[in-house]
Amino acid sequence: MLAYRHAFHAGNHADVLKHVTWVALLRYMNRKPKPYRVVDTHAGAGGYALHGDYAQKKGEYLQGIARLWDRADAPPLVADYLAQVKAFNPGGRLEQYPGSPALAQQLMRPTDQLRAYERHPTDHRILAAYLADEGRLDVAMADGFEGLKAQLPPSSRRALVMMDPSYEGHGDYGRVVRTLRDALQRFAEATVLLWYPQVQKVESAELPRRLEALAAEAPKGWLHARLTVQRPDAQGYGLAGSGVFVLNPPYTLHDALAVALPWLTDVLGQYDGANYLLEQRAV
Incomplete structure (x- = not known):
């Protein structure tokens, strides 16, 4: 939705889980010398000022990245993510938070490509300015669900996709499933990271099972991880x-x-019932 601004939520516990996994996927893609293409369907602004008005309004980062910032006992997966966030803050203080395109830009090699989509005019302008001098990076103010179709398969036959829509309406849940089904038909070998919110909506609860059904077409199977850190409010709302x-x-x-999730549950959990789920179907 065009009204959505991720700056209000940057660096929260959901970003931590998403970007810990994202950094791990980028690292793995770098293991092979053959180039790859990253496609970010809902890229946002690329970076966010945590002391700005938007981030300060709810202070969600205080229950996310801020809890991890000074920890010296992070497991390897989390420590690598933290190193990337700290590289985005060269002054040594937690002032900025990198979005998924910024993390990709930091970890990609000169031969790799990034195709980023962002429909919000302001966020698109910020992202385009941030990546303007990078010829291997392309930013489009267009629908990322539709844009993904033109990016698969890449000529290198290696692709990494980030898909994290706002889910502010009900329509995104259905579009996610349809888009991923189409993506697998176009390029079944693509590695795709799909993020979703844990909220009191039937669509949210049903999404993982719907994804499992379509993932039968994925030659290397699927993995599902979930991190629950707080209770909904009295009306049943909240992330x-x-x-x-x-x-x-x-x-x-x-x-x-399996090592990182128990640690994240302990550090980010805001109530005694904080928990995690990790399941996989490997081929």
């Missing part, structure tokens, strides 16, 4: 947690998350 669903995950990801 209790979030999940990531990975199509064609690296074989290393499950074991790395």
